[in-house]
Amino acid sequence: MLKARETLHTLEKLKKQLQKKYKTTDVQTADPLPSKDQQLIASIRDKTKKLNINNVTRTKAYLDFYLRHPEIEWAFLGHMVSRNGGWNMTDLKGEFLAKLLTEKEQMQFFSFLERGNWLIFQDIYPQFLLYEESLTRQQPHFSLLPHLNVxxxxxxxxxxxxxxxxxxxxxxxxxxNEQSYLEKRVIQHPEYQNTVLNTIMFKLQDLLNMSHIIFPYHQKPNAINSLVGRTLNQFSSLPRRIGLGKQLYAILFSDPNRLKRIMNWAVATPHTGSRKDYWPHIFNNVKETLPGQLYIPQTKNCMLQKGSQHIYSPRLEYAWKNSNHAKAEAGDWFTSWSAIDYLEPITENINGEIKHDYCETIEKLEWTVFTKNVLFQRQQ
Known part of the structure; x- marks a missing residue:
């Protein structure tokens, strides 16, 4: 009850502060900064750019920051979700989607995922570095946030x-902030609306429940890693994406013992983009099937049948080249008070059970590929 009262008090304070901010004409961003602050801004931008190369470098940067500052809990959430982003990217060149999508569609999907991953990092990581510098100087420097386009x-x-x-x-x-930041820049962007969000394959992905966010962890020594997580349908819905983020946060931080296990797995397992990282008993980053070979469904309950080949899941570095991104679009997303309502924490218990749905998705994909191959052969 005390924690709920403290949270309510914090929310009321934030609302008043935002109202006050909107009523004040802010001209600070037009004023020249002292040279020391200019150097700090330049340093933050340079460090962010060097780490914002690809999904692997971003994902590692989030974890490294969290290990330095565990009080910034989003950093670990961001790390785990970014891992999933990398797995989704390499899936496009993996065993199944490479057979279901054209090369053009694969590139369009990758561009969509990569742009979002890149945008979030270039927005959030400067905030982390500014906070870190504030700790070093022992005084807040958040007045510099507008100069970082936050x-x-x-x-x-x-x-x-x-x-x-x-x-x-x-x-x-x-x-x-991050989901709202993406809304106009990616989700509502005409390019991605036309090439990804409105395509048959994206709807097929929704239908197959492929939008899983999974968190692996060690449950028992020498046992297959356990999974928790959630599934998101209707990715284009901002409220649903924010709701999913809150649920994932609750899954990570509501159980200290599970959090420790997930974190231990993350620290011990460098992110490569391959799903072999968490389930090497099913996935391999080396392709075992021969070119043109008819794919036969070979898993049941996320276990390979005897004598079956592993599902191909490449490392990111072999699946995709680094991208050159256009500058992030300008503008502040915060134009509606309704965003404040999302700050209410989740109160219900979320166990995060997802293994059954995830295993079912793998089997659906296997049969989709198998059916497509059979139909194609019949047409020849």
């Missing part, structure tokens, strides 16, 4: 965190 929303949230150290409120605010 939303007014976070410009108000960070000083409150500095004062009250409410980890949950900060994490939820970051979930809201």
């Amino acid at each position: 939303s007014t929303f976070m410009e108000v949230v960070w000083p409150e965190f500095w004062k009250n150290e409410n980890r949950t409120t900060l994490a939820l605010a970051m979930i809201i």
